[in-house]
Amino acid sequence: MLTLIFLTFVLAFAILLLKDFVQTKFVALISLLPFSIFVYFLIYLTKIKDGVTSLVYTSDWVPSLGISLDFKFDGLSVLFGLLISGIGTLVYLYAISYLRGHPLLHRFLCYLTLFMGAMLGVVTSDNLITLFVFWELTSISSFFLIGFNNEEEESRKSAMWAFSITGFGGFFLLSFAIIVGSITGTYSISELLSQSDLLKESPYYILLISFLFIAAFTKSAQFPFHFWLPGAMKAPTPVSAYLHSATMVKAGVFLIARFTPILGGEVYWNNTLLLVGGATMVFGAFHSVFRKDMKGILAYSTISALGVLMFLLGIGTKTAMYAVAVFIVAHALYKATFFLVTGIVDHALHSRDISTIRGLRHQFPILSIVVMVAALSCAGIPFTFGFIGKELIYETGLLLTNQVYAYVLTGALLFTNVFLTASGFLIGIKPFFGSFDKLKRIYHRPDLYLLVPTIVLSLLTIVFGVFPLFIYNELILSTFSALYGAVVELPLKIWHGINTSLLLSGCSIVLGTVVYVIFSKWNNSLAVMDRFNQLSPKVIISFFVEKFRQFAYRYTFMFHSSYLRSYLAVIIVFFIGLVGYKLFSDVPLRVNTTGLSAFRVYELVVFLIAVIAVIFAINTSSRLSAIAATGVVGYCICLIFVFYGAPDLGMTQFAIDTLTTVLFVLVLFKLPPFLRFSDRKLQIRDAIISISFGTLIAIITLQALVSPADKDISRFYADNAYVLAKGKNVVNVILVDFRGFDTLIETIVLSIAAMGVFSMLKYKDDEELEK
């Protein structure tokens, strides 16, 4: 699997080089890649036939951190793998025709292939960190796909929204992975299965599942993070069909499904999923019928379907898991068809507005049959796969032991299905019936590349609907066992006899038709929704984003005032606060003067001269006197060095002090006296800051002085100066021998300073010469 994903990525970038090739008709060969992956997964399907076994392949990546490239094949990953590669094959074929002649087709195919590789990685990863990496890769590649028409501002904005929302979730996925890793000591998902109790009893359980939920809900566009998905419809239609109905948005569902056997079954887990999934499915379904743009309807009905999946995972019973497995397939089949058909309509009429499009049946007879099948599957008419899914969904609701729960949840499901049915009809029936508007121009007639994928999908819908056992034995059963953690046979039936779920199915179809009729006549329905736009999460989040930007602006303005002294003042005050706090709270202050030597008179005199010079340097209004005073301070220090056994220092300080003063005078003697810039208040403030800083340093020095110091290093140098280095002046021996390397570098630093000065001044001369 690693090789496969790796090859996919390599191929993705290789496509970039094949710019001319992708414009030829042989480009259809590229769809062999997803197709061979599809076959590859089919082979695995037979290997995990009984549904219990899962195959794990391991290869190390960062073994020291427990990160490895593990890939696991069980029912769930094979189901998703088949969806990704199968629908992928169709989408590739479709996209080649849809974007034929587009100058950036090679880029598009590159992004699409990258996305496919990343998505396969997500569904097969058996290591949390690897999962996270692929997860982020899907976000990144989908960013490029959504923003593919990057000349349009809307496109770019939508891509940015999708990326920020899913990236935000990705961050939580990483946090989740790290917490799980630190609790259990492993990142391997297979190993986590046996550590389920440890995680559930952990005090961080709530935190864990909240992080996981945020990751899954953002990716799967659950309320209130749903709004990026309708925006993402700016992408070319094949992308919407692929990423935003069949695969990527289901990654969140996949994530929850993957962790259901590990973390699921707890009250918080189930209730959160029920609440969020339920809100999303009702919200999405209700919203979808108000839209007039076909892609808008599909976006909201997809959100609703994802909500249904989350909701079912929240119910968590045996039937629910079956319903999840079936509904994922059923939804992928009919929703992909809808999207692809929408793309064909858009391509043909350059419009997706269902209020104006009518009677396409006369123009595209095959297409109208195909889309009809999808609409029926969506509505749950018998002999389509959607019917089986819908039956199972209702059964899930009805089988709940708690009566109140059963009524409420089934009611919510019924409501959702009514509106989903209606929205399916709005897409699948409304544009195709009635009389065709002769004034409309047909720009493009669909070719085989566009038609075949839709036909294949519809055929599968019917095949699976009529012969469910065809798919049941391998796929659904093994998916179920991966979700539920055990094998329980529950054969899929086309006909259950007349029971409550069938009644509910019928009910939803009838009511759905009623809703459809109402909304197909109501041309102005979108305006109703627009009124609530002010309260939509998108507006609210945008508001916070804007406020945060303003805050950041003000913050920057406050701290980056561009006055050097205010930067310094902030740093110094912070330092005083931090170090002062630590010093007074943690260090026992003691003043022990017993070990200190007394001073003599001449030492006191030197000290006083230094102090007077310092004060004079601060107060004088003449630059020259300030410089001279600083020089005096230097000479006093030089004397102190000489008094206390440091003749080398004394000499050096003397020489340096002289040279610095000379340099200063050379440069500055022409400058006017100091201007009085600061006012009295500022001076007092600065005086307080600086005096407290000085006091702090003095106290630290005093403390350090009375603390016993380790003299090992000094002793080593002193003892070995002559023995090892044949020198008697230890200071010089340290400089040129023991630490010679430091000195070498020091001379290099000095040379750089000299060259800096030289070039700075000479450069100026050249400039002046030019003048």
Add this chain to the structure above:
Amino acid sequence: MELLLVFLVGILYSAGIYLILRRSMVKLLLGFMMLGNGANILIFLMGELSKGKAPIIDGEESQFTDVYADPVPQALILTAIVISFGLTAFAIILLKKVHATTGTDDLDSLNVQDLDI
């Protein structure tokens, strides 16, 4: 004597900080030099003062026989003094260059806000 030097360290640091908080670039530089001097004395103090005994091995001996001043802080300070000369020299020239360009040593004349960029 240590106490006096501790005071001197405190005073030099205070003066240095006060000067670098001024608007004049010359004062900034002077403050910088004072901070350097203060730091040097601080390091010097850490090596236990010993009166008049340079860390130099006497005549024919090959090891110290008497007390001696700690050589490590001295080596550190020596390096610091020389390096700070390089730095100060460079800064002074920079100051001269700024003065030649702007005609003042007012730091505020160099203002460029991050938000302006």
Add this chain to the structure above:
Amino acid sequence: MMKSSRNRKRKLDATILRTATNYLLPLLLMFSLFVLLRGHYLSGGGFVGGLIASIAFVLHSFAYNTKRTLRLFSIPPLMLIPIGLVISFVSSFLPVLLGESFLTGVWFADSVAVIGSVGTALFFDIGVYLVVIGVVLTILFTISETVQ
């Protein structure tokens, strides 16, 4: 009247300074060499030696002018920097040729008066000495040239 007396005084000052410098320059240079060479045994060394030598030249340039001082050099002081660096570096590398690691001290067997054992450390110090002179003089002379 006032002006002419001040000028005369300045001239007199210059004369005194120049006469003194003529003697001081060689003396100070010799002293700096002395400080450099004895650095390993008594207080002194490359840094201090270099600084004293630079001060000698600065004094000379004060007494006369920078151009006159520069004439004392057969190469520009800037060139002293690479020369010094090369000497330091070569002396650090010498032990490598003898099979020791970088910067290991290597000495001649016999000691010399004042200097003590002659070894790589001494040459290293000489390199430092030259670099310091080069750096200080480059900085100061470039400035005084541009100031004038």
